[in-house]
Amino acid sequence: xxxxxxxxxxxxxxxxxxxxxxxxxxxxxxxxxxxxxxxxxxxxxxxxxxxxxxxxxxxxxxxxxxxxxxxxxxxxxxxxxxxxxxxxxxxxxxxxxxxxxxxxxxxxxxxxxxxxxxxxxxxxxxxxxxxxxxxxxxxxxxxxxxxxxxxxxxxxxxxxxxxxxxxxxxxxxxxxxxxxxxxxxxxxxxxxxxxx
Amino acid sequence: xxxxxxxxxxxxxxxxxxxxxxxxxxxxxxxxxxxxxxxxxxxxxxxxxxxxxxxxxxxxxxxxxxxxxxxxxxxxxxxxxxxxxxxxxxxxxxxxxxxxxxxxxxxxxxxxxxxxxxxxxxxxxxxxxxxxxxxxxxxxxxxxxxxxxxxxxxxxxxxxxxxxxxxxxxxxxxxxxxxxxxxxxxxxxxxxxxxxxxxxxxxxxx
Numbered sequence: 001x002x003x004x005x006x007x008x009x010x011x012x013x014x015x016x017x018x019x020x021x022x023x024x025x026x027x028x029x030x031x032x033x034x035x036x037x038x039x040x041x042x043x044x045x046x047x048x049x050x051x052x053x054x055x056x057x058x059x060x061x062x063x064x065x066x067x068x069x070x071x072x073x074x075x076x077x078x079x080x081x082x083x084x085x086x087x088x089x090x091x092x093x094x095x096x097x098x099x100x101x102x103x104x105x106x107x108x109x110x111x112x113x114x115x116x117x118x119x120x121x122x123x124x125x126x127x128x129x130x131x132x133x134x135x136x137x138x139x140x141x142x143x144x145x146x147x148x149x150x151x152x153x154x155x156x157x158x159x160x161x162x163x164x165x166x167x168x169x170x171x172x173x174x175x176x177x178x179x180x181x182x183x184x185x186x187x188x189x190x191x192x193x194x195x196x
Numbered sequence: 197x198x199x200x201x202x203x204x205x206x207x208x209x210x211x212x213x214x215x216x217x218x219x220x221x222x223x224x225x226x227x228x229x230x231x232x233x234x235x236x237x238x239x240x241x242x243x244x245x246x247x248x249x250x251x252x253x254x255x256x257x258x259x260x261x262x263x264x265x266x267x268x269x270x271x272x273x274x275x276x277x278x279x280x281x282x283x284x285x286x287x288x289x290x291x292x293x294x295x296x297x298x299x300x301x302x303x304x305x306x307x308x309x310x311x312x313x314x315x316x317x318x319x320x321x322x323x324x325x326x327x328x329x330x331x332x333x334x335x336x337x338x339x340x341x342x343x344x345x346x347x348x349x350x351x352x353x354x355x356x357x358x359x360x361x362x363x364x365x366x367x368x369x370x371x372x373x374x375x376x377x378x379x380x381x382x383x384x385x386x387x388x389x390x391x392x393x394x395x396x397x398x399x400x401x402x
Contacts, residue, residue, distance in 0.1 A: 005245075012273065
């Protein structure tokens with residue numbers, strides 16, 4: 001289904017991309033100053049059954065694997081939880097918290113960068129694992145309110161970093177998709193790579 | 197009259213004045229190499245829902261809701277240099293633009309002109325998008341009815357309650373959007389909530 005928000009964003013990027021590039025300090029300030037307050041109209045998100053997706057080649061050559069999940073409004077805006085086996089559980093319920101999530105990941109020494117996932121992203125970073133097979137570094141678990149994307153940093157190949165793409169559906173659900181790439185991580189991921 | 201709910205159901209159609217999406221500027225090349233677009237997208241995704249909801253509480257036509265929402269972000273991009281994080285939050289700044297866009301629309305409507313003929317780069321919605329935006333308008337039905345019952349409040353009080361209690365802005369953000377001090381906002385909010393509480397109790401007794 002064609003989503004109004006995605007279509008408008010594509011239009012803005014096409015027609016006003018120059019304005020964005022001309023004001024990097026302002027855009028950085030806007031992104032970082034968005035508060036963690038969840039707007040009233042986005043409360044009451046419903047749970048959705050998580051699923052695993054497999055990447056395909058379209059700009060991004062074969063995403064390793066992906067977890068798609070939805071979070072309830074009762075969840076924190078984001079959470080990074082280290083498990084005793086070395087894996088890390090990541091949740092996100094508000095895209096405005098991507099910068100804060102990245103700060104937490106960096107603080108915890110986890111080589112993963114969270115970026116916006118959209119149909120308009122034209123960054124061409126190659127996500128490794130071209131076979132498109134599920135990577136051992138990622139799994140999606142649970143069908144409950146505590147759904148998480150579980151990442152095993154030790155399984156991320158040496159010299160590579162993890163990229164966690166995040167997008168919001170029209171109904172307010174957050175979708176997370178994960179891949180690995182050679183640094184630096186791209187500034188965004190193109191969701192079309194997941195539908196090819 | 198075109199302030200808040202008075203405009204609902206009386207919006208000026210924009211049929212025939214929509215513009216198709218323009219071609220991609222050659223200088224753009226389809227590639228935003230800096231992180232600026234990604235950063236603005238974070239801001240856009242975090243706010244486009246509440247911006248469209250603001251207009252969905254006032255307009256019954258999906259195309260108009262879409263056009264006004266588009267206009268907000270176009271104006272935001274055109275005035276990025278005016279954003280100063282030291283002077284207020286990003287959402288306060290954005291909702292200042294939202295209110296300005298609505299006022300511009302109402303001014304044009306009052307003059308009997310087509311709603312947003314001077315605004316550039318609006319496009320005709322596809323069927324799926326119309327359905328998508330129409331759902332947003334439906335979702336605001338309860339809020340619309342709630343706003344309609346606030347006739348005893350001043351414009352500023354109504355705006356304060358809407359921005360804080362319906363839109364979810366922090367009081368300081370709402371104050372920034374309304375161009376008043378945080379203290380003045382809190383006073384308006386207190387008075388409005390007290391009046392609405394009294395009105396609700398009266399309604400319950402009837």
